[in-house]
Amino acid sequence: MDKNRATAAAILPLVGGPANVTSVAHCMTRLRLGLRDRALVDHEALKALPAVLGVVEDLGAPPSGSWGMYQIVLGPGTVARVTPEFEALVREAAAAAPDPAPTPAAEELATRGAELKAAQKARNATPFKLFLRRIANIFVPLIPALIGCGIIAGLNGLLTNLGWAPAIVPALAAIASGFMSLIAVFVGYNTAKEFGGTAILGGAVAAIIVFPGVAKITAFGLHLSPGQGGVLGALAAALLAVYVEKWCRRRMPESLDVLLTPTLTVLVSGLVTIFGLMFVAGEVSQAIGTFANRLLASGGALAGLVLGGLFLPLVMLGLHQALIPIHTTLIEQQGHTVLLPILAMAGAGQVGAAMAVYLRLPHNASIRATIKSALPAGFLGVGEPLIYGVSLPLGRPFVTACVGGAAGGAFVGLLNQLGHSFGSTAIGPSGWALFPLLDGSGPLVTTLAIYAAGLLTGYAVGFLATYFFGFTDEMLTDLNTAPEPTASAPGTPPGTTPERTPTPV
Known part of the structure; x- marks a missing residue:
């Protein structure tokens, strides 16, 4: 068996089996799973797997009713190969074994899981934390393209400065800039998908922001410019589209829903985006850039000390992904x-x-x-x-x-x-x-x-x-002791021996 499939096969039963998995995604280093019941996860056995570098429990229950993201750290490269194998195993299991009728034991387990979930939600799932995690889920899938286009842009700049390969420079510029010129569309698509709307409608509304024709529009004596508001405007526009779509679907007759709901969603959200959100998001984006520059220009040493000192805890909690919109806004502007x-x-x-x-x-x-x-x-x-x-x-x-x-x-x-x-x-x-x-x-x-x-x-x-x-x-x-002759089992979490566990302070 391929080692990546073997890793996926080892992980699946330890997270409660395919029936317990509601979603599968990954970032640069982590397999991110949505789970129905945390009680079914064998946390310690997962950490003991040789391929697993650690786990991050995100126990706040989102509105969907699942347990939020359970993140398994596999490392760069490995996670991108294990994730599709894990998804394939989940699909194969679902196709081979339809859900059985609930048994008394299953009903009891579901009740216990619901009670535990409610307790954890009250303790950990603050609205702010849940919102940050959802924002991260919007931008994490974009990271591979951001990396690839960024590296190509850097190579193109180096060739330009050195005066080498002038014939290929325009091609590299197009390759590097194409994604960034349309990143608002991808953000809108992912936003609608994350918040329960129709993804393509979110992308359609966000596309207004980068459409060159908005330069002909004047509102309140001000001219719009293509891209004004950037990813923040796209996020707000798509989020508005989700709420408009849901409002329409609750009230629209079924016979008219297929025609009127998408039309009203794009029309209403589009008008609000053009005559409101693009201006507001543009000002917010500009303020972010101005603040970042002034922060480092006037208090660089202190600001650097705070940012550098607090970033590891953010990584530990998985909340560092919430900074992606700020990074993306600065890249768009500067x-x-x-x-x-x-x-x-x-x-x-x-x-x-x-x-x-x-x-x-x-x-x-x-x-x-x-x-x-x-x-x-x-x-x-x-x-x-x-x-x-x-x-x-x-x-x-x-x-x-x-x-x-x-x-x-x-x-x-x-x-x-x-x-x-x-x-x-x-x-x-x-x-x-x-x-x-x-x-x-x-x-x-x-x-x-x-x-x-x-x-x-x-x-x-x-x-x-x-x-x-x-x-x-x-x-x-x-x-600081020599190991005993009896070695720990393969994959024992680092820092432990069969006799003792590291003493945290």
């Missing part, structure tokens, strides 16, 4: 996002902390093996393997990793404040992988040098903070 290089310093702090853990625990073969396998991904900006496999289970090293990220962020923010402003032309990559995407106001060599110095600062401070402050004497005594 050609790059100035925030991403600062946030990337969090990964540098994590790498430095992991190297310190490696040296401080010379006799813990399990943790050292995890660090050796996860460091390459860490250098490329993928932090989940080190977070869930090393620093978070240990406790203190997670905090000292954040200190390293804060130091690197402060360095990059300070240089920005001194006039060396730069950013990333795309989102997704981080760490060393961000070098090809960097673009700034100064020479490229200077931009690359500042970013590299920021990474080195994050590595160094994360290492030193963890080496000297990342462990108590009790932790070192408990963790």
Whole structure:
């Protein structure tokens, strides 16, 4: 059996089987599952699978009634190969075994699951958190295209500056810019789909924003321009379309629904978009760009320290995806996002902390093996393997990793404040992988040098903070021991032995 299919087959029964899966998606590193009943998930067995680097439980129940996203960290590359195999297994199981009639045991389990779900919803599912997760679900599917087009744009800029291959430069520009010119349509499509509307109607309304003909429209003495409002306008327009569509379907006779509902949805939402949302979203987008530039220009060091220090907790909670609309807005306006290089310093702090853990625990073969396998991904900006496999289970090293990220962020923010402003032309990559995407106001060599110095600062401070402050004497005594002859089972979560578990602080 193919190893990716084998991984999917191992995961499926541990999340409650195909009947418990309501949705399947993935981002750069995580398999994101919608589940009906969390009680059916074998959390510890999942973490013990060799291919699983960690899990993130998002227990807030959304309006659909499922358990929200249960995120299984598989790592870059692997998750993109395992996800289609997992989807295929779910489809095959559904086709082969139709849902059986409910049994008393099943009804009892459903009742217990509903009670647990209600309790978790009251505790964890705040409206703000649910909204952020839904916004993330809109933009996560767009990341592969953002990465690919961003890298091509960077290559095109390099060829242009060097004066090489002039014949191919226009072609690369078209390839890199095509997606970004229509990103509003994709955002509208995904927004309607996420909020329960007809996806294509959301895309149709959002397409108004990028239609060149809006330049002929004047409202309130102001002229519209194509793309005004950007992805924020597209998101708002599609969300409005969802509510208009639902309102129409509740009131429209069935015989007229197929004709009038889509017509009224596009017409009403389109008019509000043209004569309201595009202006408002345009002002909001402009304010985001102005705020980001002023924040770094006037308080760069402090802003970088806060952003770099808090980003790892956001990654841990999966909420970092909520920043994608802000990054995308900045890229639309300025050609790059100035925030991403600062946030990337969090990964540098994590790498430095992991190297310190490696040296401080010379006799813990399990943790050292995890660090050796996860460091390459860490250098490329993928932090989940080190977070869930090393620093978070240990406790203190997670905090000292954040200190390293804060130091690197402060360095990059300070240089920005001194006039060396730069950013990333795309989102997704981080760490060393961000070098090809960097673009700034100064020479490229200077931009690359500042970013590299920021990474080195994050590595160094994360290492030193963890080496000297990342462990108590009790932790070192408990963790820094040679393994017993009886080895732990394959896939045992890093940082554990059959005798003891890492002591969190």
